[in-house]
Amino acid sequence: SSNRSIEKERTLAIIKPDGLFGNHSDRIKQVILDSHFNIAKETVVQLDEESAATFYAEHSSKSFFASLINYMTSGPVLVMVLEKENAVADWRHLIGPTDAREAKITDPQSIRAMCGLDLQKNCVHGSDSNKSAEREIAFFFKETSSDEAVANHDEL
Numbered sequence: 001s002s003n004r005s006i007e008k009e010r011t012l013a014i015i016k017p018d019g020l021f022g023n024h025s026d027r028i029k030q031v032i033l034d035s036h037f038n039i040a041k042e043t044v045v046q047l048d049e050e051s052a053a054t055f056y057a058e059h060s061s062k063s064f065f066a067s068l069i070n071y072m073t074s075g076p077v078l079v080m081v082l083e084k085e086n087a088v089a090d091w092r093h094l095i096g097p098t099d100a101r102e103a104k105i106t107d108p109q110s111i112r113a114m115c116g117l118d119l120q121k122n123c124v125h126g127s128d129s130n131k132s133a134e135r136e137i138a139f140f141f142k143e144t145s146s147d148e149a150v151a152n153h154d155e156l
């Protein structure tokens with residue numbers, strides 16, 4: 001049908017190490033599906049320092065960078081490509097503010113309020129723009145029909 005030609009917007013979501021350790025994945029995925037996202041691709045990877053630093057390169061000059069890399073490499077992460085209309089903004093809205101402690105006060109229904117701990121351990125990532133989404137999706141997934149994760153991460 002003609003609907004097939006309408007490309008849904010895509011964003012990259014990550015359930016961070018504290019999210020996986022805390023067994024929040026199933027609950028988060030339920031929120032994702034209840035919010036009418038399609039999970040187009042999904043992989044579990046263990047980031048190494050180099051790949052985490054590349055992924056968060058925009059923060060390389062920040063005081064929290066080393067700590068962020070340590071956190072993001074502390075265990076496996078679940079990476080998903082989410083699809084729907086307005087996916088980037090809608091996913092950012094659903095996850096809530098960066099600081100999970102703030103989220104618990106200002107946005108208690110948000111994923112970070114439900115599953116996050118603080119400013120760093122905030123459980124989930126969401127692309128901040130269409131341009132970031134494109135880069136981040138290409139970072140984790142080859143553009144092939146087999147949806148293989150790229151070779152610089154260890155797929156689990």
Ligand code: RTP
Pocket residue numbers: 059064068097098119120121122124125126127128
């Ligand atoms: P994300 O990129 O992970 O979706 O988070 P975000 O856009 O809400 O926040 P961003 O500013 O991009 O920060 C990236 C991640 O770095 C950690 N962070 N630590 N001052 C701090 O200690 C600090 N600020 C940020 C968080 O894990 C944040 O999600």
Ligand code: MG
Pocket residue numbers: 126128
């Ligand atoms: Mg960000």
